Amino acid sequence: MNSPVTLSRRLFLIRSAQAGAGLTLGVALNAGAADGYTGATGKAVDDELAANAFVTLKPDNTVIITSKHMEMGQGTFTGMATIAAEELDADWSRVETVSAPSDSDTYKNLIIGMQLTGGSTSIANSWTQMREAGAAVRQMLLAAAAKQWQVPVGELTTDANQVIHGPSGRKATYGELSTAAAAMPLPDKVTLKDPKDFKLVGKQFLPRKDVGKTDGSATFTQDVRWPGMLTAVVAHPPVFGGTVKSVNADRARAMPGVKAVLEVPSGVAVLADTFWQALQARKALDIVWDEGEQADFSTAALLAQYRELAGKPGLEARNDGDAAKVLAESEQVIDAEFAFPYLAHAAMEPMNCVIQRTDKGADLWFGSQGPAWDQVNVAKVFGIKPEDVNINILYAGGSFGRRATADGNYVTEAAHIARAYGQSVPIKLVWTREDDNTEGHYRPMYVHRIRAALDEAGNVTAWHQNVVGQSIRGLDENTVDRTSVEGAANLPYAIPNIRVDSHNTVSPVAPHWWRSVGSTHSAFAVETFVDELAHAAGKDPVEFRMALLRDHPRHRAVLQLAAEKAGWGKPLPEGHFHGIAVHESFSSYVAQVAEVAQNPDGKFRIVKITCAVDCGVAVNPDVIKAQMAGGIGYGLSPLMFSEITVEKGRVQEANFDRYRVLRMNEMPAIDVHIVPSGEAPTGVGEPGTPVGPPAVANAIFAATGKRIRQLPATEFFA
Amino acid sequence: MPVTLNVNGKTHTLEVDPQTPLLWVLRDHLQLTGTKYGCGIAQCGACTVHLDGQPVRSCSVPVSAVGDQPVTTIEGAESGEFQALQKAWQDLNVYQCGYCQSGQLMSAARLLADKPDPSDADIDQYMSGNICRCATYDRIRAGIKQAASDLATEVSA
Ligand code: FES
Numbered sequence: 001m002n003s004p005v006t007l008s009r010r011l012f013l014i015r016s017a018q019a020g021a022g023l024t025l026g027v028a029l030n031a032g033a034a035d036g037y038t039g040a041t042g043k044a045v046d047d048e049l050a051a052n053a054f055v056t057l058k059p060d061n062t063v064i065i066t067s068k069h070m071e072m073g074q075g076t077f078t079g080m081a082t083i084a085a086e087e088l089d090a091d092w093s094r095v096e097t098v099s100a101p102s103d104s105d106t107y108k109n110l111i112i113g114m115q116l117t118g119g120s121t122s123i124a125n126s127w128t129q130m131r132e133a134g135a136a137v138r139q140m141l142l143a144a145a146a147k148q149w150q151v152p153v154g155e156l157t158t159d160a161n162q163v164i165h166g167p168s169g170r171k172a173t174y175g176e177l178s179t180a181a182a183a184m185p186l187p188d189k190v191t192l193k194d195p196k197d198f199k200l201v202g203k204q205f206l207p208r209k210d211v212g213k214t215d216g217s218a219t220f221t222q223d224v225r226w227p228g229m230l231t232a233v234v235a236h237p238p239v240f241g242g243t244v245k246s247v248n249a250d251r252a253r254a255m256p257g258v259k260a261v262l263e264v265p266s267g268v269a270v271l272a273d274t275f276w277q278a279l280q281a282r283k284a285l286d287i288v289w290d291e292g293e294q295a296d297f298s299t300a301a302l303l304a305q306y307r308e309l310a311g312k313p314g315l316e317a318r319n320d321g322d323a324a325k326v327l328a329e330s331e332q333v334i335d336a337e338f339a340f341p342y343l344a345h346a347a348m349e350p351m352n353c354v355i356q357r358t359d360k361g362a363d364l365w366f367g368s369q370g371p372a373w374d375q376v377n378v379a380k381v382f383g384i385k386p387e388d389v390n391i392n393i394l395y396a397g398g399s400f401g402r403r404a405t406a407d408g409n410y411v412t413e414a415a416h417i418a419r420a421y422g423q424s425v426p427i428k429l430v431w432t433r434e435d436d437n438t439e440g441h442y443r444p445m446y447v448h449r450i451r452a453a454l455d456e457a458g459n460v461t462a463w464h465q466n467v468v469g470q471s472i473r474g475l476d477e478n479t480v481d482r483t484s485v486e487g488a489a490n491l492p493y494a495i496p497n498i499r500v501d502s503h504n505t506v507s508p509v510a511p512h513w514w515r516s517v518g519s520t521h522s523a524f525a526v527e528t529f530v531d532e533l534a535h536a537a538g539k540d541p542v543e544f545r546m547a548l549l550r551d552h553p554r555h556r557a558v559l560q561l562a563a564e565k566a567g568w569g570k571p572l573p574e575g576h577f578h579g580i581a582v583h584e585s586f587s588s589y590v591a592q593v594a595e596v597a598q599n600p601d602g603k604f605r606i607v608k609i610t611c612a613v614d615c616g617v618a619v620n621p622d623v624i625k626a627q628m629a630g631g632i633g634y635g636l637s638p639l640m641f642s643e644i645t646v647e648k649g650r651v652q653e654a655n656f657d658r659y660r661v662l663r664m665n666e667m668p669a670i671d672v673h674i675v676p677s678g679e680a681p682t683g684v685g686e687p688g689t690p691v692g693p694p695a696v697a698n699a700i701f702a703a704t705g706k707r708i709r710q711l712p713a714t715e716f717f718a
Numbered sequence: 719m720p721v722t723l724n725v726n727g728k729t730h731t732l733e734v735d736p737q738t739p740l741l742w743v744l745r746d747h748l749q750l751t752g753t754k755y756g757c758g759i760a761q762c763g764a765c766t767v768h769l770d771g772q773p774v775r776s777c778s779v780p781v782s783a784v785g786d787q788p789v790t791t792i793e794g795a796e797s798g799e800f801q802a803l804q805k806a807w808q809d810l811n812v813y814q815c816g817y818c819q820s821g822q823l824m825s826a827a828r829l830l831a832d833k834p835d836p837s838d839a840d841i842d843q844y845m846s847g848n849i850c851r852c853a854t855y856d857r858i859r860a861g862i863k864q865a866a867s868d869l870a871t872e873v874s875a
């Protein structure tokens with residue numbers, strides 16, 4: 001098993017004499033080698049060392065792992081470090097993780113093809129890359145020790161930042177060997193560990209590597225402060241598609257601390273010494289808006305349109321057999337329609353970005369999720385080259401998809417402000433919560449209509465699902481967007497006739513991916529409807545699903561595990577009810593059992609969610625459990641409370657007073673179980689999110705006989 | 719008119735609009751950026767600091783209302799409760815993005831000072847003013863309980 005493998009991507013070695021720090025060894029894997037990329041070796045000199053390495057060893061025996069993925073709470077700094085440190089045999093307490101700079105060639109996401117954190121791909125695409133990076137450095141350390149001690153490499157072992165020669169009892173730390181190791185030739189083959197020898201991968205608990213988050217010292221975009229820095233806030237149009245007709249900024253300009261008032265494409269920007277001054281001046285702006293064509297836009301009218309479309313044929317997203325015919329001929333047809341509102345991401349840290357125009361290009365500091373996009377979008381504003389846009393990637397205070405903006409959005413706005421201001425000073429663009437929540441880039445509204453036929457024996461003979469909503473990827477009305485129909489078009493249930501239709505609709509509101517994307521709505525529609533079919537067929541919801549999942553062993557395994565751990569079918573306390581759901585997204589499989597309890601006033605409390613997950617090799621069980629719990633909590637808000645509505649063009653839920661989100665007293669107990677697996681690891685950031693809501697809705701059905709057809713289902717929760 | 723503030727044991731005299739919320743004075747004038755902005759309307763708790771030992775939403779306290787009441791931010795928090803919580807937060811990997819956690823810790827520190835052995839219901843009630851969008855609530859609950867039990871052991875030892 002642990003035989004040498006040729007490196008899948010060319011390694012390059014970086015040797016650097018850092019002032020006063022001795023020699024540092026760094027190794028990076030040239031991710032672009034496969035497509036002829038040759039630039040990295042040339043760049044990797046001297047002080048660019050740390051910037052280009054995945055693994056850096058310092059003479060003080062510190063191991064620095066560079067994460068090409070940004071940390072937004074999902075634990076990727078810990079994940080990247082675990083994988084590399086495993087193969088390196090590093091001492092976890094001596095491992096630190098830092099963020100990669102913007103450099104899409106070296107740090108591209110190997111699944112997506114550019115530098116981007118998203119789609120729950122970080123661990124999946126880095127697994128082999130980070131293993132090889134760690135293993136290569138370890139091999140060089142062994143070679144250095146063998147040479148120094150004049151012993152065969154085969155007699156050497158490693159453990160916790162040490163090379164050990166058993167026969168003589170000699171030991172040296174990685175730090176001590178780093179200089180000698182840096183002079184060793186780069187291995188062209190590395191030996192990866194047999195998984196049975198893993199010490200860190202799969203370990204139940206490792207302290208996280210995104211540090212400074214319990215004493216206020218971690219730096220978020222919001223916290224960046226440079227000498228002479230100005231803070232910008234922007235007055236945005238009150239309606240979608242509005243523009244500035246005229247602005248009188250006399251009063252604002254005269255206010256203390258105000259440095260400039262500038263028109264930018266997205267509105268009117270105020271620059272001041274402090275945030276509060278900028279905000280006060282924004283209030284003093286006299287702006288006449290041209291409200292444009294969407295001044296009367298309302299989500300209620302849009303929903304009515306969607307409901308109508310849900311009864312009409314759309315684009316074919318899947319067509320097995322002849323669902324229409326079987327439905328037309330069947331005696332028992334069940335028909336249901338589901339409506340889902342717009343949702344804001346409402347990351348705890350509202351969007352923000354620090355930018356400074358420099359002689360050559362631009363420097364930025366923020367929680368950039370898609371640096372490759374952000375570089376291009378900023379470059380366009382200034383008319384410069386994307387590689388001259390240098391992004392320092394900071395911790396993000398949550399994102400849930402929000403910061404991965406292909407269209408630039410708040411980043412482009414920051415660049416326009418810097419361009420309009422002209423001077424080379426650092427500018428921090430700050431969005432207020434209201435700016436953030438009302439700007440759009442929402443999880444789009446959707447309507448699903450599902451019709452299914454049951455025969456006399458309770459077999460599902462046909463399934464027709466119609467999905468109506470905006471294409472997140474901006475596709476035209478003739479092209480199916482797989483993000484609209486994921487979770488529906490790939491329905492895992494064995495039904496002979498399946499038809500899935502998709503309608504791409506038009507709305508003035510910018511659509512965006514929101515933690516688990518299409519599954520945010522498809523899992524709810526599919527899993528509550530399957531539950532309904534089980535009841536119509538007179539079967540137990542678990543057994544009913546198990547039979548229909550006969551070709552999907554991984555679905556079955558999580559379903560069974562969740563049911564078993566939750567005590568499915570066993571008696572519950574008086575007034576408590578169970579519901580279950582199973583769903584695959586981003587190649588991870590999740591089943592959840594919800595236990596709800598009805599209060600004397602008829603409202604429900606979600607007592608507990610038991611979750612089973614199969615995400616392949618469990619790299620960091622603790623991070624997986626955290627992501628399941630966090631994903632569940634994130635998904636419950638839109639089941640219970642959250643929605644964005646628009647009336648007369650204006651968003652009605654601008655802040656947490658009206659955009660209600662889950663709080664401590666509403667969080668259920670969480671019990672996560674991980675299916676042991678040797679499959680390649682897959683993501684966990686998103687797959688926990690879509691499964692809780694249908695499980696809870698099914699439990700509420702068990703209690704009340706009522707089906708939830710529209711979210712949020714606030715009436716059940718107070 | 720200059721405003722005098724006592725923050726983390728130090729006295730500062732500042733030229734600032736007296737209507738400025740304490741949050742922005744801490745962040746923009748004193749560079750104490752551990753206290754976060756999340757909503758500005760006393761809804762999320764990210765900006766929680768202690769005013770004379772009591773947790774307040776600093777986004778909604780004008781600096782002129784502070785007077786001589788001492789202000790404690792995450793940077794200056796050092797009570798036994800706070801330290802026990804900080805340790806529990808690390809021992810249990812409570813946080814995710816971390817953005818809400820200064821506020822969570824400041825609220826939890828006061829909870830433990832008032833109720834050294836809080837029940838689930840106490841925690842739910844006391845902590846429901848602090849939103850965590852990463853939904854680390856179950857671990858916050860566990861962290862508070864661990865800190866409580868650590869403190870109890872210390873006292874009895
Ligand atoms: S920022 Fe003060 S409570 Fe939200």
Ligand code: FES
Pocket residue numbers: 073348397398813814815816817818819849850851852853854
């Ligand atoms: S840890 Fe991210 S908001 Fe609480």
